[in-house]
Amino acid sequence: MPPNTPLLDKVASPADTRGFNASELKQLADELRAEMIDVVSQTGGHFGAGLGVVELTVALHHVYQTPDDILIWDVGHQAYPHKILTGRRDRIRTLRQGxxxxxxxxxxxxxxxxxxAAHAATSISAALGFCAARDAKGxxxxxxxxxxxxxxxxxxAYEAMNNACETTGQLTVILNDNDMSIAPPVGGMSAYMARLVSGGGYQSLRHLGKSMARVLPKPLQEAARKAEEYARGMVTGGTFFEELGFYYVGPIDGHDMDALVPILKNAREIKDRPVLVHVVTQKGKGYAPAESAADKLHAVVKFDVVTGQQAKSTAPAPPQYTKVFAQELIKHARLDPKIVAINAAMPSGTGLDLFGKEFPERTFDVGIAEQHAVTFAAGLAADGMKPFCAIYSTFLQRGYDQVVHDVAIQRLPVRFAMDRAGLVGADGPTHAGSFDIGFMGSLPGMILMAPADEAELAHAVATAVAIDDRPSAFRYPRGEGTGVAIPDLAAPLEIGKGRIVREGTTVAILSLGTRLAESLKAAELLGARGFSVTVADARFAKPLDIELLLRLAREHEALxxxxxxxxGGFGAFVLQALAEHGALDRGLKVRTLVLPDIFQDHDKPEIMYAQAGLDAEGIVRGALNAMGVDNVSAAGAGRRA
Incomplete structure (x- = not known):
């Protein structure tokens, strides 16, 4: 049953909140939190971060004249309450659905x-761009x-803050300090802020200041309060931000509407230099199961509002590719003490939380710092270690310069485990791993693998362990494997060698990665229409199996x-090789099936792959197109089995 939200029901846009008094704003925040809990229980999605910024969201839209005033959310995990307040409540239960x-x-x-925004630390840079555009327009x-x-x-974030002193107009940065991103944050700055806000020295200072103020005459109480604020800034790191040119305010309780609103109003009027408002919030605030969870229920599937229990399938399922990677790496690490693992603030997302439990001293979480992660791994490799750098494909894009200059040019044996390769369903285009085949495969000396199932992933991990003279990478998707048996300890593959999994004579389908299962289904469908189909698993995008490729080109009418x-990925590499070896001169018909040249919107993965033409039916259409055969009248065409 939907929550009772009489005040929220009156809010069609943020403008409707600007006449509310303090009591009404608090009620609105309570109703907004209840609405968000109900919504995400039905849709799934990012949860804990949004719960933590409910009061902040209400206060920001109440104080600032959005959308004329520009409000930029970093990452966007916490933007669900913002969406509800900004005219999208009637569609909020379509969240992350097609x-x-x-x-x-x-x-x-x-x-x-x-x-x-869907990648971290972009908000301040973008805000500076809006400031410059505003100033240019007067x-x-x-x-x-x-x-x-x-x-x-x-x-x-620091590059942008260093540049922020150049702005001549109003800019406010809200530092939402919840001591959490997805996992607890790492690194000196996060630890510094958490330590100072919670430490005894800061707390003693505040208590002393308040005690002294109570015994002072009233005219001096205000002076004491200001002195306490100044000292608080000195203790909590305000001087750090002041040195960067910011006017520092805080820390303040991000759930205290009585404090938030007047402070934001004051910050809004400061125009001579940028302002940083340090707001302390609690991720998962107001929902007990989230508050007690280790990750504050950062992201969830559908759940029961009363118990907080997330929906789980009762049927046994194949293991997740992420878990298979972690388990295989653990097997090899038990045998090789030089194996170490690096992630960028995604221990559970990459499976390295499992590795870290067994090998805490060999596991490194560098925070949201992909560039640093790559060069850090390069340093480890340069001194004889065997680093596995586990980063989502979409996030590795942020460290590409380091992959080129610090790893590839120096031919260092860093192993890149690229999770979330391909389409990712509800997370949409910002999280899809669409480009890594092209950008990694273009690098001289790089070995690039794409396993077809979880057993092949085990072999890819073993292969990467054995490569000690150059960089390597392997990609694998989000979600479950196919249920095939996994070896107790997989053996390395022969570098650059694919395999034939089905023999035929007319059409050859050369698959790279986990579309192999759909390629085999397509072969069955084509066989029912009278075509004899070979299906091969390339295993490697680089180096290509030239011998296998030329055999397929020589013995089939279409590839x-x-x-x-x-x-610009695998298909392009194949065409290049075929052209170099003259295989295209003999009339071979070739089609390269890739993701469409658009950023596909979020939907169920199976629907997205069908739209992309990468399901079995789409592969059949591609093969028939290559053969010059109409899809409807295909039976009877081509060489028979």
Whole structure:
């Protein structure tokens, strides 16, 4: 049953909140939190971060004249309450579903989303861009960036703050300090802020200041309060931000509406230099199961509101690819003390939380700092260690310069485990691993693997362990494997060698990665239409198995490549090789099936792959197109089995 929300029901846009008094704002926050809990229990999605910023969201939209004033949310995990308040409540239960609302801020979705965000630490840089544009146009609107303390481990945030002193107009940065990003944050800055806010010295200072103020005459109490604020800034790190050119305010309780509103109003009026408001919040605030969970229920599937229990399938399921990677790496690490693992603030997302439990001294979480993660791994490799750098494909893009200059040029044996390769369903285009085949495969000396199932992933891990003279990478998707048996200890593959999994004579399907199962289904469908089909698993995008490729070209009329990646990837590598060896001169018909040249919106993965033409039916269409056969009248065409 939906929650009772009489005040929220009156809010069609943020403007409707601007006449509310303090009591009404608090009630609105309570109703907004209840609404968000009910929504995410039905849709799943990012949860804990949004619960933590309910009061902040209400206060920001109450104080600032959005959308004329620019409000930028870093990452977007915490933007669900913002969406509900900004005219999207009627669609909020379509969150992360096909044709529904995005799980992140999105410019095409609302004028209240001036900047799309799904990767961390971009908000301050974008806000500075809006400030410069505003100043160039002679406008006087305000600009606000909300950034979490977890994002403060990313160097981009400091690059932007260093540049912020150049702005001549109003800019407010809200540092949302909840001592959490997805996992507890790491690094000196996060620990520094948490330690100072909670430490005995700071608490003693506040208690002493309040005690002294109570015995002073009233005219001196205000002076004492200001002195306490100044000292608080000195103790809690305000001087650090002051040195960067910011006017520091805080720390303040991010759930105290009586404090938030007047402080934000004051910050709004400061125009001579940028302002940083340090807000302390609690991730998962107001929902007991989230408050007690280790990750504050950062992301959830559908759940029961009363118990907090998330929906689980009763049927046994194959293991997740992420877990298979972690378990295989653990097996090899037991035998080889040089194996170490690195992640960038995603221990559970990459499976390295499992590795870390067994090998805590050989596990490194560097925070949201992919560039640093890559070069850190390069340093380990340069001194004889065997680093596995486990980063989502989409996040590795942020460290690509380091992959090129610090790893590939020096030919260092860093092993890249690229999780979430291909399409990722509800997380949409910002999290899809669409481009790694192209950008990793283009690097001289790189070995690039794409296992077809969880057993092949085990072999890929073993292969990476054995490569000690150059960099390597292997990609694997989000979600479950196929249920095949996994060896007790997989053996390394022969570098650059694929395999034939089905023999035929007319059409050859050369698959890279986990579309192999759909390729085999396509072969069955084509066989029912009278075509004799070979299916091969490339295993390697680089180096290519030239011998296998030329055999397929020589013995078949048509060759179809299949990959879960963008144009310029595996299919392009195949065409290059065929052209270099003259195979295209003999009339071979070739089709390269790739992800479409668009950023696909979120939906169920199976629907997205069908839209991309990378399901069995799409592969059949590609093969028939290559053969010059109409899809409807295909029976009877081509050489028979």
């Amino acid at each position: 044709g529904g609302l995005s799980g992140f801020t999105k410019r095409s979705e609302s004028e209240y989303d001036p900047f799309g 406008r006087d609107n305000r600009v606000v960036a909300v950034i979490g303390d977890g994002s403060m481990s990313a160097g981009m 179809v490549t299949v990959e879960e990646g963008s144009m």
